[in-house]
Each structure stands twice: as structure tokens, then as C-alpha cells.
Amino acid sequence: MYLDEIEISNAIISSYTQKLKDSLESDVAIVGAGPSGMVCGYYLAKAGKKVVLFERKLSIGGGMWGGGMMFNEIVVQTQAKKILDEFRVKTKPYKQGYYLADSIDAVTSIGSACVHAGVRIFNLISAEDVLVRNNRVCGLVLNWTAVEIANLHVDPLTVRAKFVVDATGHAAEVCSIVAKKSAIKLATKTGSLVGEGPMWAHAAEEIIVKHSRKVCPGLYVCGMCANAVFGGPRMGPIFGGMLLAGKSVADKIIRELS
Numbered sequence: 001m002y003l004d005e006i007e008i009s010n011a012i013i014s015s016y017t018q019k020l021k022d023s024l025e026s027d028v029a030i031v032g033a034g035p036s037g038m039v040c041g042y043y044l045a046k047a048g049k050k051v052v053l054f055e056r057k058l059s060i061g062g063g064m065w066g067g068g069m070m071f072n073e074i075v076v077q078t079q080a081k082k083i084l085d086e087f088r089v090k091t092k093p094y095k096q097g098y099y100l101a102d103s104i105d106a107v108t109s110i111g112s113a114c115v116h117a118g119v120r121i122f123n124l125i126s127a128e129d130v131l132v133r134n135n136r137v138c139g140l141v142l143n144w145t146a147v148e149i150a151n152l153h154v155d156p157l158t159v160r161a162k163f164v165v166d167a168t169g170h171a172a173e174v175c176s177i178v179a180k181k182s183a184i185k186l187a188t189k190t191g192s193l194v195g196e197g198p199m200w201a202h203a204a205e206e207i208i209v210k211h212s213r214k215v216c217p218g219l220y221v222c223g224m225c226a227n228a229v230f231g232g233p234r235m236g237p238i239f240g241g242m243l244l245a246g247k248s249v250a251d252k253i254i255r256e257l258s
């Protein structure tokens, strides 16, 4: 069979366009394909929800690839090990209550399960604004990351979703936009972003799951972003809280959707 370049181009363009068109309206739109966003997407899709995930970078995985200071190993605590088991990530015990995993195994296995469960992941796309109606976040305003990097004057496109999840990590980008640009008060003690505290792994890991919840109508926070929004310490290269936060937000949205 002769391989024609135009057929190859046509296949890619038509398939991608269809995928993007199918994602204009969804149950849940997640921003950020770090560990918390991907785990959240996986459990939502597994429950039959229509989920789309936008990631700024070329690669998914957020801060997980680099383990701690580029030593590409991650640590999880006992409670989170069963989530890694579900994704078939190999773990080995270190000491009582600590498990180790290869960060490359963790990112690739979670990413693959996420896509196979039905999450549509769009890399190289950044959320630059939100759609708000009647004081409720109901969608995202998107642009190519390349446009953002080149600082080109190009207008964005918009998607609508029943729920938006901010899983953008330390920067809490979606919540920052909501706090800056809309009249919506976030459900924090200041009504805005409280800000992240210094490292305290033990406290942060507990608190991150409690903070991963609804922050205003239509918008949930998940993972490190939750401590940046509600105020809480950072935790460094222990990732159990991220995995548990992703599952917890998925469970909450599934309840609210039904």
C-alpha cells in the first residue's frame, strides 16, 4: 500500500477536530494533568462521566516526573498505596507506612489508565479564563500554549462544563482568575486565595484531602492547588495526598452530578 502524506494529514486533522468538537460540552473540565488532575479524571470517567482535561505543557504528569530534586522516585503512604495498585504502578515498601514507586512508572501508568478510561486529554492547551453565568463557573476559555508563549494577539475558544476542576498545582490558576475577574467569593476564610505555607509533609498530606473540594458554584479545587487556595503547607515529593485528593474530588462531583 502506498502511504500518502495528504491522507496522513487528513486523518490527524479530522480525528483531532472531531475530538475537540466532542469536548465543547462535558460533565467535567479539568485544568492540569498533574497527578491529582489525572486521578480525578480517571475516577470520573470510570463512573461514566464525560471528562475533558487540558494541559498547558507538551507532557502530562506535572511535578511527578522529577520525584524529589530530580531523583525520580516518589514516596506514598499506606492509605494511598491502593490507588497506585489500581493503576498497576509497582511499589516497594521502604519502612513501616512508606512505599516507594518509580516516578516514570507512576506518570505513564496513571496517564494511560486515564485515557483508556475515557478522559480526553488535550496537551499544549492553556486555560486563560473562565466562563461565568449567574455566579457559577460553567466553562473554560482556552488557547494554544504556543500563542501564550509567543504572546500573540489571538482570541481564544470556549468550552462549557457542568463542573470545572482547578488542578493547576501551586499556581492555582483557575481560582486566581475567578478571584481577580469575577464577583464570585471563594469559600475560603478571605473570600480569595489564602496562599500556600512552607513545607510540612505530615500536616499537608492530611489537610490537602480536606481542602480538595468545592470552592464556589461550579468549581472544585484538587491537589496542591487546594492548599494554595484554602491555605496549607506544601509537602514536597510525597504524592499520596495528590492521589487521594484526586479520588476524593471525583467522588464529590459524582455525588453532585447524580
Ligand code: 48F
Binding pocket: 031, 032, 033, 034, 035, 036, 037, 054, 055, 056, 057, 060, 061, 062, 063, 064, 125, 126, 127, 128, 167, 168, 169, 170, 171, 173, 174, 222, 223, 224, 225, 234, 235, 236, 237, 238, 239, 242
Ligand atoms: O503541579 P502539578 O503536578 O499539580 P498536582 O497534581 O501535584 C502537585 C505535585 O506535582 C507536587 C507536589 C507533591 O506533593 O506538591 O507539586 O497538584 O500539575 C499541575 C499541572 O497543571 C498544568 C501544569 O502544566 C501542570 O502540568 N497547568 C497549570 N496551569 C495551567 C495548566 C493552565 N492555566 N492551563 C492548563 N494547564
